Amino acid sequence: MFLASVVLFVLARSAQLPSTLGASVTLIDMLTSMPVLAFPIVGALIASRRPRNPIGWICLADGLLWTFLGMIGTYGIYGLARSGSVAFPVAVYALGEWLWVPAVGLVAIYLIVLFPDGRLPSRRWRPLAWLSGVAILLGSAASGLSPGPVADLGGVRNPYGLKGQPWVADAANAILVVFLVCILASVLSLILRYRRSLGERRQQIKWIAFAAAFVGFGFVSAMASGLIVRAFAPESWGSANTPPLWFDLLFSVVLVSFGGVPVAVGVAVLRYRLYDIDLLINRALVYGALTVLLAATYFGGVVGLQAVVRSLTGQGSTLAVVASTLAIAALFSPLRRRVQGFVDRSFYRRKYDAAKTLEAFNSRLREETDLDALSSDVVGVVRRTMQPEHVSLWLRPDPEPEGRSAALRQFGHE
Numbered sequence: 001m002f003l004a005s006v007v008l009f010v011l012a013r014s015a016q017l018p019s020t021l022g023a024s025v026t027l028i029d030m031l032t033s034m035p036v037l038a039f040p041i042v043g044a045l046i047a048s049r050r051p052r053n054p055i056g057w058i059c060l061a062d063g064l065l066w067t068f069l070g071m072i073g074t075y076g077i078y079g080l081a082r083s084g085s086v087a088f089p090v091a092v093y094a095l096g097e098w099l100w101v102p103a104v105g106l107v108a109i110y111l112i113v114l115f116p117d118g119r120l121p122s123r124r125w126r127p128l129a130w131l132s133g134v135a136i137l138l139g140s141a142a143s144g145l146s147p148g149p150v151a152d153l154g155g156v157r158n159p160y161g162l163k164g165q166p167w168v169a170d171a172a173n174a175i176l177v178v179f180l181v182c183i184l185a186s187v188l189s190l191i192l193r194y195r196r197s198l199g200e201r202r203q204q205i206k207w208i209a210f211a212a213a214f215v216g217f218g219f220v221s222a223m224a225s226g227l228i229v230r231a232f233a234p235e236s237w238g239s240a241n242t243p244p245l246w247f248d249l250l251f252s253v254v255l256v257s258f259g260g261v262p263v264a265v266g267v268a269v270l271r272y273r274l275y276d277i278d279l280l281i282n283r284a285l286v287y288g289a290l291t292v293l294l295a296a297t298y299f300g301g302v303v304g305l306q307a308v309v310r311s312l313t314g315q316g317s318t319l320a321v322v323a324s325t326l327a328i329a330a331l332f333s334p335l336r337r338r339v340q341g342f343v344d345r346s347f348y349r350r351k352y353d354a355a356k357t358l359e360a361f362n363s364r365l366r367e368e369t370d371l372d373a374l375s376s377d378v379v380g381v382v383r384r385t386m387q388p389e390h391v392s393l394w395l396r397p398d399p400e401p402e403g404r405s406a407a408l409r410q411f412g413h414e
Contacts, residue, residue, distance in 0.1 A: 001067040002037060008074035012081050033070045035259025039063030039107075042266040053118040055269055058111050059262055065103040069096050076153070090150070091159050097151075098144035098160075105136040105179065107261070113186040116204040116268050121189055128189070132182040139179050142172035204268035206277045211264035214284070218254035225250065285343045290336055297331065298324050357384050371395075 040063030046056025072092045079089020086092075109132045113125060120126060146169040147161035162168050194205045226247050267273065301324035361381045365374070375393050382391050 001064075001071040002033075005033070005067070005070045005074045008071070008078045012074060012078040033066075035256050036063060036066040036070070038259040038262040039066060042262040046266060046269050049270060053269060054114060055111065055116065055118050055265065058106050058114070059265060062103060062106040062111070063262075065099055065106070069099055069103060072096060080153075080156075090153070090156055093153060094144075094150050094158050094160055097146070097158060098140050101140040101143055101179070102136050105132060105139075105182075108183045109136075109186045111265070112208070113189050115190065115208055115265070116201070121193055125189060128182060128185050131178070132186075135175055135179045135182055139172065139175040142168055142175050146172050200271065200274060203274045203277055204271070206281070207264040207268040207274075208261070210277060210281055210284070211261045214260060215254065215257050217288075218257055222247070222250045222254050282343065286336065286340050289343070290332075290339050293335060293339070294328050294332070298328050301327055357381055 039059050043056050043058070043060030043063055046053065047060055048056075050056055072095050075086065076089045076093020079086040079092070110129070113120065113128065113132075120129060144158075144160050145162050145165075146158065147163055147165060148158060148169065149155045150158050190205060190209065194202060194209065197205060358381065361377060364377060375395070379391055379393050382388065
């Protein structure tokens with residue numbers, strides 16, 4: 001289905017697309033649909049290794065739904081671009097109005113609430129599972145039967161819409177509110193399980209939470225940057241309906257990162273390098289904060305120096321860009337160390353304190369000669385770093401002279 005989408009995309013782009021369809025099929029949209037392939041691949045891998053775990057089958061079904069939606073989308077646009085080339089292009093394209101709700105619901109509700117072992121957290125969550133299923137079915141039907149134009153199809157009306165029945169669209173909106181509530185409830189169930197879990201289960205939840213948070217942060221950042229640009233520099237945005245290329249590229253990066261969600265699910269369920277998530281989270285916090293600080297420093301330096309140069313000379317200069325670039329290069333290493341220390345102190349306090357304790361003990365160990373003081377230091381270090389319920393130190397007694405080896409005696413040691 002994905003290969004068919006590629007072929008139909010190339011054929012549609014070779015045709016003279018109407019202006020109303022030009023924004024519906026772009027190369028960026030085609031490239032950003034590739035991460036969806038991670039869902040069926042990971043789903044097939046999990047289903048082959050853990051056939052009784054429904055997580056793999058959910059990923060597989062959702063991946064097939066998304067690739068089918070991509071195929072019928074390019075099919076409909078190709079049919080409209082080349083009139084009479086294929087049968088029922090609008091009817092096939094409009095099937096997406098029916099299928100997007102289950103495609104989202106499988107991942108946003110059932111994948112989360114059943115993660116990672118395929119079972120509900122408890123019997124109290126059964127009403128959520130049933131309500132979600134009803135909301136998906138009714139939402140799919142209401143969205144597919146809503147009268148009016150089909151999204152991204154240049155005003156072409158929905159062939160499945162019930163004409164003269166505006167209440168269908170109102171019902172669809174009401175059902176979608178219930179659908180969103182079910183999504184939030186499934187996220188809440190994951191948070192509660194994380195707070196109550198230990199060991200491997202907590203590491204598994206960390207994987208999917210990290211992937212979802214990464215996508216969410218990127219989406220919020222992209223939308224915030226778009227709003228800021230439209231508010232303070234509307235001339236650089238272009239028309240209201242056509243965002244600039246940089247925004248398309250930024251949003252495409254966010255969509256590409258969506259492919260990390262099934263990868264994280266596969267790592268968590270199959271328990272492959274499960275404990276590497278702590279290192280990934282640490283690096284993401286460090287380099288994410290470092291990127292924001294360096295970007296703010298760079299743009300602030302450029303704007304500030306440009307203002308100073310313009311006030312002195314009456315015109316802009318590339319000196320501001322050069323100076324800001326040199327400042328960023330000089331600040332990278334010391335700023336990274338400071339950010340790393342701040343992240344360790346704020347989010348990994350126990351490991352940070354343990355590392356500092358061991359470092360101080362190593363420095364004392366080089367100069368300590370009193371065995372009793374050294375024993376006390378060892379016990380104190382173990383208590384502060386490992387925090388056991390009980391700790392004791394046993395020292396092997398010095399062997400009697402007659403019990404020493406002949407190798408020592410031959411060198412004059414008694």
